Amino acid sequence: MSTPTQTQPTTAELRQALPLVTVRGLDVAYGDQPVLSGVNLDLRPGEMVALLGASGSGKSTLMKSLTGFAPITGGSVRVVGYDVTNLLRGELQKLRSDVGQVFQQFNLIPRMSVLTNVLTGALHAAGPVNLAGGFSGKHRKLAMHYLDRVGIAHKAKDPARSLSGGQQQRVAIARALMQQPRVILADEPVASLDPKLADSVLELLRGIATEDGIPVLVSLHVLPLALAHSDRIVGLRHGEMLVSAPTARLDAAKLAGLYSQEGANHDDDGA
Numbered sequence: 729m730s731t732p733t734q735t736q737p738t739t740a741e742l743r744q745a746l747p748l749v750t751v752r753g754l755d756v757a758y759g760d761q762p763v764l765s766g767v768n769l770d771l772r773p774g775e776m777v778a779l780l781g782a783s784g785s786g787k788s789t790l791m792k793s794l795t796g797f798a799p800i801t802g803g804s805v806r807v808v809g810y811d812v813t814n815l816l817r818g819e820l821q822k823l824r825s826d827v828g829q830v831f832q833q834f835n836l837i838p839r840m841s842v843l844t845n846v847l848t849g850a851l852h853a854a855g856p857v858n859l860a861g862g863f864s865g866k867h868r869k870l871a872m873h874y875l876d877r878v879g880i881a882h883k884a885k886d887p888a889r890s891l892s893g894g895q896q897q898r899v900a901i902a903r904a905l906m907q908q909p910r911v912i913l914a915d916e917p918v919a920s921l922d923p924k925l926a927d928s929v930l931e932l933l934r935g936i937a938t939e940d941g942i943p944v945l946v947s948l949h950v951l952p953l954a955l956a957h958s959d960r961i962v963g964l965r966h967g968e969m970l971v972s973a974p975t976a977r978l979d980a981a982k983l984a985g986l987y988s989q990e991g992a993n994h995d996d997d998g999a
């Protein structure tokens with residue numbers, strides 16, 4: 729509930745803000761193989777958007793398109809003010825430092841401490857830095873703040889390999905926050921976790937979206953998880969956008985079409 733003394737925007741206000749990501753008519757092809765065709769996407773501050781689709785439908789490719797890792801052949805992609813299809817010299821590193829990423833396999837350095845793993849998130853903004861040179865007290869304080877944010881500050885000194893999968897994913901999320909990202913992309917972040925841990929990690933990500941105002945795009949394989957933890961769902965089938973709607977107003981038949989052999993009103997198996 730807002731009070732007169734609060735200056736933070738409400739979630740409703742955040743969702744009306746201008747999108748931080750705008751994708752229009754995106755085409756991606758690997759060689760002569762089209763992978764995405766005419767995809768649109770908006771990501772606004774405060775929202776968690778779930779990306780659904782069968783294996784090979786193009787979810788990871790869409791995420792890669794947002795950070796300049798995919799061969800874009802048409803359309804426009806704007807991410808936190810950068811025109812990804814026309815990046816100027818030096819902008820690619822800045823873009824990638826503004827976009828926090830979380831992956832299925834956590835990608836931590838197993839023998840290093842949880843704290844050091846989180847600190848490596850600061851390297852995105854700084855560029856190549858000698859890890860042995862150490863981090864400033866300011867960085868350490870910030871890293872502890874984010875470890876606290878994800879609920880595992882008490883594990884700061886432990887080696888990352890000693891943590892459970894759910895805890896390791898929390899470290900990876902804290903590392904992404906250490907970049908002080910404007911947007912977070914989470915590519916199947918719970919695919920390696922049991923259902924209870926999956927729920928808690930998705931709750932954490934949604935809290936980051938709604939409370940911290942950082943929009944989160946999360947790809948998921950499990951429909952009930954998307955229904956429980958997202959504000960909007962974007963569904964891909966064979967690289968085309970079949971669904972894009974607020975989660976509360978989804979058309980169940982279209983959702984089913986994402987995973988059926990025939991799809992809903994589409995017959996583009998030969999793509």
Ligand SMILES: Nc1ncnc2c1ncn2[C@@H]1O[C@H](COP(=O)(O)OP(=O)(O)OP(=O)(O)O)[C@@H](O)[C@H]1O
Nearest residue numbers: 758761763781782783784785786787788789790949
């Ligand atoms: N580097 C690449 N070179 C050639 N083809 C690729 C490359 N990366 C992806 N593809 C193809 O693009 C299509 C979409 O792949 P993508 O990984 O985006 O799908 P996805 O929906 O994320 O799948 P999954 O759920 O299995 O991770 C697939 O047919 C895949 O084989």
